[in-house]
Amino acid sequence: xxxxxxxxxxxxxxxxxxxxxxxxxxxxxxxxxxxxxxxxxxxxxxxxxxxxxxxxxxxxxxxxxxxxxxxxxxxxxxxxxxxxxxxxxxxxxxxxxxxxxxxxxxxxxxxxxxxxxxxxxxxxxxxxxxxxxxxxxxxxxxxxxxxxxxxxxxxxxxxxxxxxxxxxxxxxxxxxxxxxxxxxxxxxxxxxxxxxxxxxxxxxxxxxxxxxxxxxxxxxxxxxxxxxxxxxxxxxxxxxxxxxxxxxxxxxxxxxxxxxxxxxxxxxxxxxxxxxxxxxxxxxxxxxxxxxxxxxxxxxxxxxxxxxxxxxxxxxxxxxxxxxxxxxxxxxxxxxxxxxxxxxxxxxx
Amino acid sequence: xxxxxxxxxxxxxxxxxxxxxxxxxxxxxxxxxxxxxxxxxxxxxxxxxxxxxxxxxxxxxxxxxxxxxxxxxxxxxxxxxxxxxxxxxxxxxxxxxxxxxxxxxxxxxxxxxxxxxxxxxxxxxxxxxxxxxxxxxxxxxxxxxxxxxxxxxxxxxxxxxxxxxxxxxxxxxxxxxxxxxxxxxxxxxxxxxxxxxxxxxxxxxxxxxxxxxxxxxxxxxxxxxxxxxxxxxxxxxxxxxxxxxxxxxxxxxxxxxxxxxxxxxxxxxxxxxxxxxxxxxxxxxxxxxxxxxxxxxxxxxxxxxxxxxxxxxxxxxxxxxxxxxxxxxxxxxxxxxxxxxxxxxxxxx
Numbered sequence: 001x002x003x004x005x006x007x008x009x010x011x012x013x014x015x016x017x018x019x020x021x022x023x024x025x026x027x028x029x030x031x032x033x034x035x036x037x038x039x040x041x042x043x044x045x046x047x048x049x050x051x052x053x054x055x056x057x058x059x060x061x062x063x064x065x066x067x068x069x070x071x072x073x074x075x076x077x078x079x080x081x082x083x084x085x086x087x088x089x090x091x092x093x094x095x096x097x098x099x100x101x102x103x104x105x106x107x108x109x110x111x112x113x114x115x116x117x118x119x120x121x122x123x124x125x126x127x128x129x130x131x132x133x134x135x136x137x138x139x140x141x142x143x144x145x146x147x148x149x150x151x152x153x154x155x156x157x158x159x160x161x162x163x164x165x166x167x168x169x170x171x172x173x174x175x176x177x178x179x180x181x182x183x184x185x186x187x188x189x190x191x192x193x194x195x196x197x198x199x200x201x202x203x204x205x206x207x208x209x210x211x212x213x214x215x216x217x218x219x220x221x222x223x224x225x226x227x228x229x230x231x232x233x234x235x236x237x238x239x240x241x242x243x244x245x246x247x248x249x250x251x252x253x254x255x256x257x258x259x260x261x262x263x264x265x266x267x268x269x270x271x272x273x274x275x276x277x278x279x280x281x282x283x284x285x286x287x288x289x290x291x292x293x294x295x296x297x298x299x300x301x302x303x304x305x306x307x308x309x310x311x312x313x314x315x316x317x318x319x320x321x322x323x324x325x326x327x328x329x330x331x332x333x334x335x336x337x338x339x340x341x342x343x344x345x346x347x348x349x
Numbered sequence: 350x351x352x353x354x355x356x357x358x359x360x361x362x363x364x365x366x367x368x369x370x371x372x373x374x375x376x377x378x379x380x381x382x383x384x385x386x387x388x389x390x391x392x393x394x395x396x397x398x399x400x401x402x403x404x405x406x407x408x409x410x411x412x413x414x415x416x417x418x419x420x421x422x423x424x425x426x427x428x429x430x431x432x433x434x435x436x437x438x439x440x441x442x443x444x445x446x447x448x449x450x451x452x453x454x455x456x457x458x459x460x461x462x463x464x465x466x467x468x469x470x471x472x473x474x475x476x477x478x479x480x481x482x483x484x485x486x487x488x489x490x491x492x493x494x495x496x497x498x499x500x501x502x503x504x505x506x507x508x509x510x511x512x513x514x515x516x517x518x519x520x521x522x523x524x525x526x527x528x529x530x531x532x533x534x535x536x537x538x539x540x541x542x543x544x545x546x547x548x549x550x551x552x553x554x555x556x557x558x559x560x561x562x563x564x565x566x567x568x569x570x571x572x573x574x575x576x577x578x579x580x581x582x583x584x585x586x587x588x589x590x591x592x593x594x595x596x597x598x599x600x601x602x603x604x605x606x607x608x609x610x611x612x613x614x615x616x617x618x619x620x621x622x623x624x625x626x627x628x629x630x631x632x633x634x635x636x637x638x639x640x641x642x643x644x645x646x647x648x649x650x651x652x653x654x655x656x657x658x659x660x661x662x663x664x665x666x667x668x669x670x671x672x673x674x675x676x677x678x679x680x681x682x683x684x685x686x687x688x689x690x691x692x693x694x695x696x697x698x
Binding site for chain 2: 072074075076077079105106107109111134146147148149150151152154160162164172174176180181197199202205206207224225226228229231232233235236238239241242243246247248249252254268270272273274279282283286289290293294295296297299301302303304305
């Protein structure tokens with residue numbers, strides 16, 4: 001039951017990626033974001049991915065150091081070709097360009113294609129909000145969600161993220177899949193031998209199921225809204241597929257041979273509409289009102305989007321990041337195969 | 350059980366608004382959109398509103414003919430002050446400006462405040478899609494939705510709309526409330542004496558209810574995702590409130606004395622990313638795939654967003670628009686009070 005400090009895992013990730021052939025700067029950034037995912041509690045997007053990334057590098061499908069090309073550009077938009085670099089590197093560049101264009105021309109809209117896994121959308125919308133801008137992000141990947149009424153997987157979980165500055169320490173950061181739940185939740189239930197609540201998945205015949213194995217046996221995730229109003233989640237998922245998969249040129253989740261993420265990023269300069277501090281004051285007041293509202297029976301408090309993550313981060317910075325034995329073993333094997341000895345980097349062996 | 354042709358109701362609406370003091374051009378446009386809502390099956394946004402609009406004009410709160418002022422402007426954005434004109438008139442101008450800016454500068458983002466009820470968001474995103482652009486719209490109004498875990502109304506139904514050209518006759522048009530259902534559905538159930546499915550509303554104590562009266566007795570609508578993942582709908586609703594209520598300066602749903610709609614509109618020029626016909630071809634192929642997917646038990650077909658509306662429109666253009674006796678009586682009374690005789694405009698009396 002190994003527990004690590006964040007900086008230990010960052011070092012581990014960086015050295016593994018460098019040993020596998022990544023430029024050090026890219027390795028540090030990717031490792032930083034993976035560990036950040038662990039810190040905020042989204043372990044499915046954390047260092048567990050190191051093994052997968054190294055494998056993709058060895059297969060030649062992920063190409064660290066690839067040049068990010070600007071294929072099309074206007075004063076308020078850009079289309080980027082990632083040349084299969086790290087998704088985190090391409091996405092960072094995409095949001096930097098969006099921010100730069102927003103500061104100069106109010107709105108920056110940037111799409112990108114041919115890039116590997118980008119991790120959590122919140123990492124990029126936060127970049128905009130930290131600079132006092134509005135950040136918007138959508139991404140698609142491989143198919144896992146059925147359209148409303150269908151039993152076949154045709155859409156990706158199609159997440160959307162929005163971030164706003166609040167003037168306070170904690171940003172407003174929404175980052176949600178447009179399916180009822182993300183695939184990570186199904187995998188966690190499977191590994192723990194637990195059942196899912198009904199309404200998350202269907203089996204391969206299209207019947208409701210609470211058995212996570214049914215998803216992997218040809219089932220599908222359900223769109224947000226479930227059996228009653230799943231046309232809403234399906235509609236939103238379709239929009240995300242179009243903006244991040246069609247407009248970007250990355251391809252849609254349902255297309256044969258779909259790989260990596262497609263992205264649609266936007267930054268909006270608040271100042272062109274109102275003073276930023278007035279915007280922040282109004283959001284703060286709104287958050288205050290929401291958090292002090294009367295509770296429904298069985299609820300103990302109202303949590304704002306981003307708040308559970310901020311809490312988990314405080315805990316894990318203090319107590320460390322726990323990794324399942326299997327995860328740590330796989331990371332260590334990957335390191336060993338690259339001729340790296342992790343002993344000096346961690347104090348747990 | 351009066352049934353009307355669309356052009357009869359358009360004439361009725363126009364003449365009533367003109368008699369109440371609206372400029373003819375505005376009266377025609379507002380009447381056109383109200384009747385369009387009836388045609389596509391959204392009767393709660395249809396001619397039933399005529400009575401409410403005339404009352405608001407008489408109270409001096411709705412001011413037809415008001416000048417729409419551009420308060421702030423950049424090459425890709427604008428902030429409009431509606432001076433309490435018809436929402437439909439201000440919103441049309443807002444999307445026209447967004448489209449114009451998108452064509453010239455890739456993206457046009459337009460917010461507006463101090464405007465009356467705008468009707469359906471789809472009417473404006475369609476304007477962009479009909480010109481081969483991407484249309485995006487969000488709006489807020491008075492509070493009716495509880496935050497996830499709360500029992501008090503704090504957010505409006507906060508709808509979002511996205512429209513894309515498809516190259517075919519039917520656009521892709523999503524227009525959804527970020528609550529499980531819109532208030533109109535609750536009102537319809539109440540008037541019909543029917544129960545709601547559980548999961549749409551809570552009563553004033555925060556308990557699940559299927560009785561529509563409980564909503565009007567101090568209950569609230571639930572955010573999309575309901576009891577299990579309602580934090581998603583709450584998060585989206587908060588985003589809509591911020592973009593259409595805070596950034597626009599219109600105020601949020603929860604604020605004391607909140608009136609009218611706040612809007613956030615965007616148009617994006619597809620050509621700056623890819624040729625429009627290629628974009629349309631990919632969307633068409635995606636829609637084809639979705640519609641031909643295998644069905645779940647109990648589902649008879651997959652409907653795309655906008656498809657139920659297009660079907661109802663074909664039916665009602667053919668068969669006419671049915672209005673409940675009470676609705677028609679109220680419209681006739683409003684007309685009579687303005688010294689108008691509707692007999693010559695309709696064939697049903």
